[in-house]
Amino acid sequence: MAGRSQIWHRILGLAALATAGVAADAAASEPTPAATGAAICRAAEVGLQVLGSGGPIAEGSRAGTSYAVWIDGRAQLLVDAGPGSFIRFGEAGLKVSDLKAIALSHFHGDHSAGLAGILNSGSFEASQEPLVLIGPAAAAPFPGAAGFITAQFGGENGAWSYLGGYLTGADGRRVLDIREIDAGDPVRAPTWRIALGDALSVTAIPVDHGLIPTLAFRIEAKGRTIVLAADQSDMSTGFDRETAGLEPDLLVAHHVIPEGEGQPIGLHRPPHGIGAMAANIAPRQLVLSHNMKRSIDRLEEGLAQIAGRWPGTVTVAEDGQCFVL
Ligand SMILES: [Zn+2]
Structure with a gap:
């Protein structure tokens, strides 16, 4: 037979459960940061939404790198698709059928491992328009954009060959119009401009990210310019010139x-290098993304390094945040 205190503990436990239930309901009805950001970007003529502001290590609630460029109420360009971007994509109410293009900076997992899930989601939407896919050309051991897609959706050996319509147009899928960009020379760094209608263009600029073929992107949208510098080291001299x-x-x-x-300064710019990059490019505002615990833990020191070289506005991005341009 239960004693008095045991019964009292049971009552307290039930009360705690009931309170937790109420809290969960309240949380469920609150818009997520990505939904809030999407509402802001949707109302703007041009906006950049950060879908994933994190890096390769699962160390918090940030998704891997991903950005959406909104024009006239629709997200028309997706840049990178890191793990977790699938969830932000859904929270923001994005549609694959609204995208004109997907651009992938390089084939590290934190920038590309979420793509299959997003395209799988898109297979439930009706659209016949080709979908431009921009990415670097191969350099062993990294595949090029075509090899990356074929390994996933290709007919014979693709991991998800049931989605092969993305290569053939079968099953009403949007055929991926793959544009491979030679990213092999970050010093000479010739640029490739891809027009996506009248209002949007993407210019790919090779950058130095160690031995990994990597592209930065200059995006022109209705007269606004966005530079997504991607993962790059201080040795990206062609990017600096361009x-x-x-x-x-x-x-x-x-x-x-x-x-x-x-x-690893052979792969990435430390804060003083980001400051030097901003001083060279002279943006209206600077956003720090791909935020990792090791860099956030020393944020004040990093911001001081940037401010010592460039005095403008710096924002540390969070998942879902919209920057109206
Ligand atoms: Zn990365």
């Missing part, structure tokens, strides 16, 4: 490493 004095509306830099010894 973007010098550009004065874009927005520069997004990847805040991967803190300042100091022992950091």
